[in-house]
Structures are given as C-alpha cells and as structure tokens.
Amino acid sequence: MSVLEIRDLVVRFGTGPRAVTAVDHLDLSVGAGSIVGLVGESGSGKSTLARAVVGLVPLAAGEILLDGEPIRTAAGRPRRELRERGRLIQMVFQDPYASLNPRMSIGESVAEGIAAGRRADRSARQPDVRELLERVRLNPDDAHVLPRQLSGGQRQRVALARALAARPEILIADEISSALDVSVQGAVLNLLREIHRETGIGVLFISHNLAVVRYLSDRMAVMSGGRIVETGPTEQVTEHPRAPYTKALISAVPGIAAGAGGISRRPAGAAGA
Ligand SMILES: Nc1ncnc2c1ncn2[C@@H]1O[C@H](COP(=O)(O)OP(=O)(O)O)[C@@H](O)[C@H]1O
C-alpha cells in the first residue's frame, strides 16, 4: 500500500486583488494503511485540498507525491506513467449524484470505475461488479437499478463501490456522511472502516464534524484558513489540543471535551469509558 504526501500545496481561485488562497502552503501525509481525519469548519479549504490531490483543480505551488514520486506538480504535467498512477487515489464526494450518472444503472457506474482502474494496471485481476456491490453490502442482483431508486445511504455505497473499482491505494472521503440521514450515517462510516480493515487502503477522511473524525481516524489534522494548524494521533489532539483553534473546535462539540462521555473513540469497552 502507498503513502500519499502533500507538499507545500497552494491552491488559488481567481487572480489579482480578488484572488482567494484556499490552500496555503499545506503539508500533510497519509501513511500506508492509516485513516487520517481532516477536520475544519466550512470554508477552511478541505474540499479544495482534496480536489487538488485528485487533479480536479490546478496547483499554484507545491506537489502531490505517491510513494515518493510526484504525480501532480504546479510546474507542468508529470510524465504520463506518473499521471496514470494518480488513479490509485480515488475520491468519494458528499453528494453521490456528483459521481453517479442518473441515467446509468448502478452496475454500469461501477463498471466504469473498473475500466478506469484497468488503464492504470492492465495485469492485475479486476474485481467484478457483483463482487464490488457485495463489498459495500449491496445486493449484487440490484446492478440494473438506477440511482434514484436507491436511498441516499445506498447511493453513497454505490459511489464507494465505484471508487474501489479502480483498485485505489488511497481513498479520499469528503463529507461522505454529511448529507445523509442521521440514522444511516453510522452505517456508512462503519462500512468505510470495515473496508479499510479488509483492504488496508489508506484513507483521508474529511469532515467538518469532529465527532465522526474522532470516531474513525488514527491520526488527525485540523485545518483553518487553508493551513494545517495542528496534527497528531487522534487521541492526543482531542484529549490534549495545543492550537487555540483546535481547543475552540473541541469545546464547541458537546460531550467530546476530554473526560466527557459522548461518542467513544472505539467501540464500547475498548476505551474503558
Ligand atoms: N471554484 C471555486 N471558485 C472560487 N472560490 C472557491 C471555489 N471553490 C472553493 N472556493 C473558496 O475556497 C475556500 C475553501 O472552500 P472549500 O475548499 O470548499 O472549503 P471546505 O471544504 O473546508 O468547506 C472558500 O473560501 C471558498 O469560497
């Protein structure tokens, strides 16, 4: 499994006096097989960072490396083979409609993801659509249905299956549970955790919700104004925050402050809480 490194990344929108620097000289790594949580308030630049990593917005400065090799840089396009390696990083968005064509059956959408992965690695055996639907706990006999026939939670599972179809080594999950009913949010988060355990895939888990980041991640990074203001093991950052911004974020979440109950870091019993 691969290591993702984001080095000195700058992303700007617009030019001149009205330019917005959404990501401002940011460094962040996702180690092989870990879940890194990225938390920060709305507008702090989390989605822009994610979109730059997968190549949806250009870099003004800095570089994105996979296993030490640059796959995206600010200065020109990397060699074709390296860009192809970029497919090893897949992203799932808040709104599954962004990644699912409403006219295509869910099986067709997942199959498209397989085709994308095949270009990156022709020799590897590809998982098939049925196997991918099973992996996200959907009924493989439902491959013919359209996205609108599914619930929001089921659509998000399809988006996850489509991303996994490309056989990624890094998955970026940007607010994947934020638009879902509270009743199904937990199921989608637990599914992500199970997939992480089964495959060892590295995950950059992005959310404005500190409680869910704390629940899922091994390490976390706190983002504010386009910068990382604090990073470290999740327990350490939530129990002993150093940055004033992190302290404010934690005190704003009832029940998450050190010593209080609320959502446990691990399933009941593990933390002795
Ligand atoms: N396409 C865009 N054009 C102009 N400004 C943008 C664009 N996308 C994001 N921004 C700006 O960049 C900043 C960070 O936004 P975003 O990355 O969406 O934050 P977050 O995901 O943390 O809520 C905001 O000020 C936002 O208005």
Ligand SMILES: [Mg+2]
């Ligand atoms: Mg966002």
